Amino acid sequence: MVNYDDLNAIFRDVFENEHITIDAASKASDFEEWDSLNHIYLVVAIEKFYKIKFTTQQIQVWTCVEDIVNDIIKLKG
């Protein structure tokens, strides 16, 4: 299982915004900070935290946080 509090902490750290709260439906357009550069930082931070490696194709099809969570679960087994 993926803990949304852990994921939320990663988002807050990368976006440098303590006030954001993410849920499964959250998507890039919901956050001003979620631009292409931060997207890459987000990938790196998530990979580091969960000790996993996404493929480029996996990352490119994400449309919301739930997609990220599903891929984390898939890679963690």
Place this chain on the structure above:
Amino acid sequence: MWDWRFTFLLLTSTLISYIGGYYLNNTNNDNYRKAIMRLFIFLSLSILLYFKYFNFFIESAISLLNSFGLETNQHTLEIILPVGISFYTFHGISYIMDIYYRRINPHNDIVAYSLFVAYFPLLVAGPIERASHLLPQLDIKRNFNLEVIKPALSLMFWGFFKKLVIADSAGMIVDDVFSNYQNFSSYSLIFGSILFTFQIYADFSGYSDIARGVSKLFGIELLLNFNFPYFAKNMQDFWSRWHISLSSFLNDYVFIPIALKFRDFGKRGIYIAVFFTFLISGIWHGAGWAFIFWGILHAIFYLPQFIFSNKKLKSLVVKTNTSTYGFNDFVNSTEVFLLVTLALIFFRLPGISDGFNFILEITKNWDRFSLNEIARTTTHIIVLTKSILGILIVFILEFILFKNNLQIENLLTKIWHYLCIAFLIFLLGSFENATQFIYFQF
């Protein structure tokens, strides 16, 4: 250049991307999908590479061999660059990539898809549209709506004003200065290069406004291509406002894939991605080393703020609050404008050495100053007055729009505004010097 036989090229390019999209959707095997995507991107690009870059590659290879003392005969082909090829090729590529990344489904209607690739307002000089943005608009039934006529006409009038009053008038002076730069003083060369920076904006953004206005008449919205780029506060901000459709294309299909590939390299991975993105931007603009150098210069201007900052990269990306734009912002915008002007010297001249010679001439001839150099005939005085007047009108009005976060179509809604602009176009327009749009060559 246009020739009826090039319609077969357009048809081939359209079919390649359409068939590519169809096959991509027929399998879920990741490796197979990747192979299909690469094959069809290669096929799409090979047409562009042949027609746009073949002679450039041959000439570069021959001069490289000659520099090693190997004598070769030059065999280049008489290849004509088909109009709009860079734009419709990129439409097809964006369609294939978006299906590959499962952002869109393949389109069933090949007629609507062909319209997306070859939609006439944007066929020759963009904006580069995305399948996900344009195709859904082509699918729905549109009814004639009198309400869209006003903003559509205001966009078209504004575009014609920029093109006929500024670009074509300024173009005459700019052509004079750049083609005989050895004969002008430093002051005139600086003036000429600044005028070219205004000319290219008026020309290209003018075309984009006309294209968006024409399309609006049909009830189809095109992407915003320019968002007051000369009020940008740094180079990152500039590239989010200049030729936005190309910048976002390169961001999605070049920058992000490379940055993801090199993400374990930290900041260096971002530098590599930025460098290659601008390199490809330069190559896209033309088959010549000067365009490539222009791209590299922009990478050089873009990167230092990242390299010499301890902040995270993202905090350097400006979230522009246009309403509080003040004197310090104006100073920053001027700095950006001058860097853009410097790079455009290489964009305007045929070779890199010409660009350096032009800059060398600027440093040499400070001792002679004469207004007659540029305004030496009555025609020159008239076109110079027209272009300066036009620039003032456009930038004062655009500053008001920028400060109030508006676009031109939000402002010109009363019919008398159109009449005023139409009157100014006929009064100041440079009809006798009318030239092709600069971006038609790409």
